[in-house]
Amino acid sequence: xxxxxxxxxxxxxxxxxxxxxxxxxxxxxxxxxxxxxxxxxxxxxxxxxxxxxxxxxxxxxxxxxxxxxxxxxxxxxxxxxxxxxxxxxxxxxxxxxxxxxxxxxxxxxxxxxxxxxxxxxxxxxxxxxxxxxxxxxxxxxxxxxxxxxxxxxxxxxxxxxxxxxxxxxxxxxxxxxxxxxxxxxxxxxxxxxxxxxxxxxxxxxxxxxxxxxxxxxxxxxxxxxxxxxxxxxxxxxxxxxxxxxxxxxxxxxxxxxxx
Amino acid sequence: xxxxxxxxxxxxxxxxxxxxxxxxxxxxxxxxxxxxxxxxxxxxxxxxxxxxxxxxxxxxxxxxxxxxxxxxxxxxxxxxxxxxxxxxxxxxxxxxxxxxxxxxxxxxxxxxxxxxxxxxxxxxxxxxxxxxxxxxxxxxxxxxxxxxxxxxxxxxxxxxxxxxxxxxxxxxxxxxxxxxxxxxxxxxxxxxxxxxxxxxxxxxxxxxxxxxxxxxxxxxxxxxxxxxxxxxxxxxxxxxxxxxxxxxxxxxxxxxxxxxxxxxxxxxxxxxxxxxxxxxxxxxxxxxxxxxxxxxxxxxxxxxxxxxxxxxxxxxxxxxxxxxxxxxxxxxxxxxxxxxxxxxxxxxxxxxxxxxxxxxxxxxxxxxxxxxxxxxxxxxxxxxxxxxxxxxxxxxxxxxx
Numbered sequence: 263x264x265x266x267x268x269x270x271x272x273x274x275x276x277x278x279x280x281x282x283x284x285x286x287x288x289x290x291x292x293x294x295x296x297x298x299x300x301x302x303x304x305x306x307x308x309x310x311x312x313x314x315x316x317x318x319x320x321x322x323x324x325x326x327x328x329x330x331x332x333x334x335x336x337x338x339x340x341x342x343x344x345x346x347x348x349x350x351x352x353x354x355x356x357x358x359x360x361x362x363x364x365x366x367x368x369x370x371x372x373x374x375x376x377x378x379x380x381x382x383x384x385x386x387x388x389x390x391x392x393x394x395x396x397x398x399x400x401x402x403x404x405x406x407x408x409x410x411x412x413x414x415x416x417x418x419x420x421x422x423x424x425x426x427x428x429x430x431x432x433x434x435x436x437x438x439x440x441x442x443x444x445x446x447x448x449x450x451x452x453x454x455x456x457x458x459x460x461x462x463x464x465x466x467x468x469x470x471x472x473x474x475x476x477x478x479x480x481x482x483x484x485x486x487x488x489x490x491x492x493x494x495x496x497x498x499x500x501x502x503x504x505x506x507x508x509x510x511x512x513x514x515x516x517x518x519x520x521x
Numbered sequence: 522x523x524x525x526x527x528x529x530x531x532x533x534x535x536x537x538x539x540x541x542x543x544x545x546x547x548x549x550x551x552x553x554x555x556x557x558x559x560x561x562x563x564x565x566x567x568x569x570x571x572x573x574x575x576x577x578x579x580x581x582x583x584x585x586x587x588x589x590x591x592x593x594x595x596x597x598x599x600x601x602x603x604x605x606x607x608x609x610x611x612x613x614x615x616x617x618x619x620x621x622x623x624x625x626x627x628x629x630x631x632x633x634x635x636x637x638x639x640x641x642x643x644x645x646x647x648x649x650x651x652x653x654x655x656x657x658x659x660x661x662x663x664x665x666x667x668x669x670x671x672x673x674x675x676x677x678x679x680x681x682x683x684x685x686x687x688x689x690x691x692x693x694x695x696x697x698x699x700x701x702x703x704x705x706x707x708x709x710x711x712x713x714x715x716x717x718x719x720x721x722x723x724x725x726x727x728x729x730x731x732x733x734x735x736x737x738x739x740x741x742x743x744x745x746x747x748x749x750x751x752x753x754x755x756x757x758x759x760x761x762x763x764x765x766x767x768x769x770x771x772x773x774x775x776x777x778x779x780x781x782x783x784x785x786x787x788x789x790x791x792x793x794x795x796x797x798x799x800x801x802x803x804x805x806x807x808x809x810x811x812x813x814x815x816x817x818x819x820x821x822x823x824x825x826x827x828x829x830x831x832x833x834x835x836x837x838x839x840x841x842x843x844x845x846x847x848x849x850x851x852x853x854x855x856x857x858x859x860x861x862x863x864x865x866x867x868x869x870x871x872x873x874x875x876x877x878x879x880x881x882x883x884x885x886x887x888x889x890x891x892x893x894x895x896x897x898x899x900x901x902x903x904x905x906x907x908x909x910x911x912x913x914x915x916x917x918x919x920x921x922x
């Protein structure tokens with residue numbers, strides 16, 4: 263199987279985010295691989311362990327920001343491609359999806375494209391669907407389990423985890439899949455993988471390499487504001503019995519229009 | 522001069538940090554209360570290669586450098602001292618001692634399973650009556666054909682009840698002209714007949730870790746298990762401390778960072794008279810000191826690690842790093858408790874654990890009084906490093922990986 267895992271670089275989840283001069287800042291906190299993408303890498307590595315094949319990490323980002331790709335390589339992916347072009351600065355996810363779709367097409371003969379279910383910075387979860395639409399491939403989102411994967415028949419069966427319950431879906435490959443954290447804990451990079459990743463070389467493609475013009479963005483962020491700090495009042499409910507305390511709590515929640 | 526960490530170092534740091542955060546931090550308060558390590562922690566550290574991090578691949582290790590070892594220790598102790606202690610005694614006192622002094626046969630037989638984490642090692646040096654005056658230990662080893670017969674008791678031994686192998690120094694020549702010349706070191710299978718051992722309870726800190734005693738009664742140890750030569754035990758043990766102290770220094774640096782982070786987070790949300798206490802200069806002074814000490818302690822241990830990588834003798838630098846970092850970690854933890862006020866006095870917040878844990882490192886692996894004497898000797902030019910018969914090998918990426 264040939265699997266591409268799309269990985270993104272995001273600010274460390276422990277970073278303190280702030281708005282400075284209309285821009286989002288995370289200070290000097292490091293960039294990390296989008297934590298959701300680690301689940302996708304894990305799934306890809308397990309699929310090729312079962313079925314054979316190779317996994318390529320595909321990242322769209324600045325040339326000097328290599329953390330996501332290096333992390334995926336250290337986890338064990340076979341190869342990586344970075345798409346980087348200064349013209350893409352500020353692109354929205356519509357533009358990003360066009361670039362990723364072009365890169366996937368250039369890599370070629372792909373069976374599966376895996377994404378994490380969303381990225382922790384922009385949190386839209388739209389990219390897997392947009393890429394699938396552009397490639398005209400099935401889009402399988404929120405997948406927690408790969409039940410059957412049959413490359414010879416170009417088919418797979420997955421479990422989608424949704425609030426309402428699990429949905430089992432059969433699909434043809436190639437397909438685009440977004441993986442949830444219910445898939446299972448991603449592995450840590452191994453020390454051997456870390457050494458391999460630190461020495462790894464990978465191609466860096468720009469828009470010209472992909473043979474596309476700069477895709478236009480539909481979304482801009484004219485203004486960014488920090489959330490208004492909320493005043494939190496703590497009240498300890500008193501009562502003789504649990505029932506009495508629960509009754510008072512419900513009355514207060516109704517009065518506050520929470521219920 | 523390049524003060525930067527390599528990409529590899531950053532990745533090692535992140536990997537160990539993630540492990541500690543995901544697999545140890547969530548239960549550490551409970552384990553500290555229980556007085557025992559979570560059973561999965563050491564096996565997971567073995568599985569992930571952390572136990573053999575700075576041992577060449579050909580000896581079962583991961584082939585990372587000494588700076589990586591230090592970074593791993595910093596990350597582990599930023600969660601809890603008990604995690605770092607595992608590395609100090611397993612990697613520092615046993616694996617690195619074998620790497621430095623062991624024969625090829627000993628490395629293949631003992632170091633390989635240790636570095637792979639299939640066996641756990643400890644260093645058994647201290648006795649109830651001899652710690653800082655190590656030359657005067659009482660445990661003995663008498664030759665009997667192709668065996669040495671060990672008798673005596675070792676005390677305050679980390680992982681005493683957990684380890685499979687112990688690096689043990691005993692007196693083999695009571696008639697030596699100088700006490701320190703009569704010592705020899707052995708690799709002892711701690712499941713041998715005649716060994717009894719157990720954990721000590723009621724400790725001030727490092728409650729989630731094993732600290733105990735090992736008693737030897739007519740324990741037969743093969744002659745070929747001697748590490749170094751007869752009479753070299755003092756030098757072998759002091760070399761072990763050069764490795765162990767390095768891990769202690771790096772770990773204590775992690776504790777300073779943990780105290781600093783906890784203090785900053787608390788001070789940013791705690792208000793007094795409507796004002797965040799982080800805006801108060803008296804609090805800022807405490808936090809600034811922690812930050813300064815963190816930076817200084819980190820520079821000291823990284824320099825020692827850099828020297829280890831180059832194969833340069835680092836007794837002075839490692840001792841200084843251990844002394845500085847452990848003193849600073851105690852102060853940082855104490856000030857962190859102070860910043861937390863009454864909450865700091867409760868284990869609802871981690872800072873009281875940091876304070877309890879920080880004290881031990883001022884005593885073990887050479888008390889800080891001993892470190893100050895070492896520094897004085899170097900400063901007054903009363904001590905010069907003599908070349909050892911076997912030096913700790915430098916890091917060589919080609920042959921280590």
